[in-house]
Amino acid sequence: MAQAQALGGAGCDVVFAGPRRSPAFRKAVEAGLPAAGVELLGAAFPLGLASLARLTGRMRFDAVCVHRSEDQSAAVIASGAPVVRVRSDIRRPSSGPLARLIDARTALVVFSSPFMLRNGYSRGRKGPVACIPAPVDTGRFVPPPRREPGTRIAAVGRLSEVKGHAALIRAVARVPSARLTIAGAPAQLSIRDLEALAGSLGAGDRVEVVGRVEDVAPLYREAFLGVVPSLASEAVSRVAGEMMASGLPVLAAATNSLVDMVLDGRTGLLHPPGDADTLAGQIGYLLANPGIALEMGAAARERCVRLYSRRAVAEAWIETLRGAGFGTHEGAGGEHGAVERGITPGSGFNREDVR
Structure with missing residues (x-):
């Protein structure tokens, strides 16, 4: 289509x-x-x-x-x-x-x-x-007129173990200022499964699992970072492309198509799949250095328009x-x-x- x-x-x-x-x-x-x-x-x-x-x-x-x-x-x-x-x-x-x-x-x-x-x-x-x-529909997925430094992180993907949500929640739990919104239809995991994990790590008030969302473009515009933490899969990462088009720096697991889409250190950061410690360090670094995050997001948008529009x-x-x-x-x-x-x-x- x-x-x-x-x-x-x-x-x-x-x-x-x-x-x-x-x-x-x-x-x-x-x-x-x-x-x-x-x-x-x-x-x-x-x-x-x-x-x-x-x-x-x-x-x-x-x-x-x-x-x-x-x-x-x-x-x-x-x-x-x-x-x-x-x-x-x-x-x-x-x-x-x-x-x-x-x-x-x-x-x-x-x-x-x-x-x-x-x-x-x-x-x-x-x-x-x-x-x-x-x-990628770069006309639909666009950055906000002005993105202010923030702490909101967006993750989109079906609720399945292979999508790596558990590692992301563990990473966010280690960065006290970070707030995470996960959107995706329940599959092998339920909304309650992920909420329970966040609660057990003391991050229940900072992790929101909203389930399936018909239009994720507003979610990206309201976020400051985008994360694609998949453990495998991602032959084509539609979500990474949408995040890039939305002007978000993408923190992605170094697996399959993601290693070609995300330029490590330029349009985002790559981490070993499932490595919550490394991901937590990356989240903390970009939240503490919003200027770098904004530069990466702008570079991500430019790359997406040039290659994936x-x-x-x-x-x-x-x-x-x-x-x-x-x-x-x-x-x-x-x-x-x-x-x-x-x-x-x-x-x-x-x-x-x-x-």
Whole structure:
């Protein structure tokens, strides 16, 4: 969905395809993107193939861009257009015979973070690969007009052990001036679990766990520091990007994509995953040196706009697709053709064709 909005905003003709009842489909419609209902999960797969074939038969496509294995298989079988697979999952690609066959018929594989390439996620891939980050809405996530020195820390992520909230609470408990707000839907942990931990450490009055928040942008604007303490995961750290766009210095665990997003000592600080002592020292240092924190936050915002904004990511996609030979149809109604999880026409199209 974010990719579709970025490319659409750059002048590409974009059609979003996916299950009609999915949140992403609803958001695509709300954003004004042409959207086609294509269901490829479970027993719906055969009908989804037929829907995809009909759609691609009516329209001219430069590419079909997919984010899941089911979509990739369907696109290879039914679309008749070059297939681009986006990999932004911490799980490694399958290496079985069927997966290799599908991969051989996939024109381009795009990884969302350099750590994936460093750690061999592209091993076995004989075709072209590229690395393009996920876009951040830098128009929605913005710093306040003037950020005053403060003590409020923001952390956003589902309440799960892998997200490292326990280490963060322990760190905050060791910095008497720090106040922490944690937003995230309960998962393996509950709100009470984290509140109980904070209370046991004598920090119950300084740690607020608010659960799921529909719009976290105000939370970032009210904070002075952002922390992403994940123990693992973070193949793509949407939260780190949002914090950077909001002008926050990001204190991040040195794991996976976070080591590429956060420039240690310039846009934030990195700590060993789960190391509450080091994190506490970093929090205390930045709260005691607000000028440095503000400089880091400004640098984080600049880096995010330059590398991760919708415009920057769309330009990277367009350059990559052109370099790989996509977008060669003549008579295009738009300047570019591009895709999101489903489809993008390489020529002008009538919205009535998208059903």
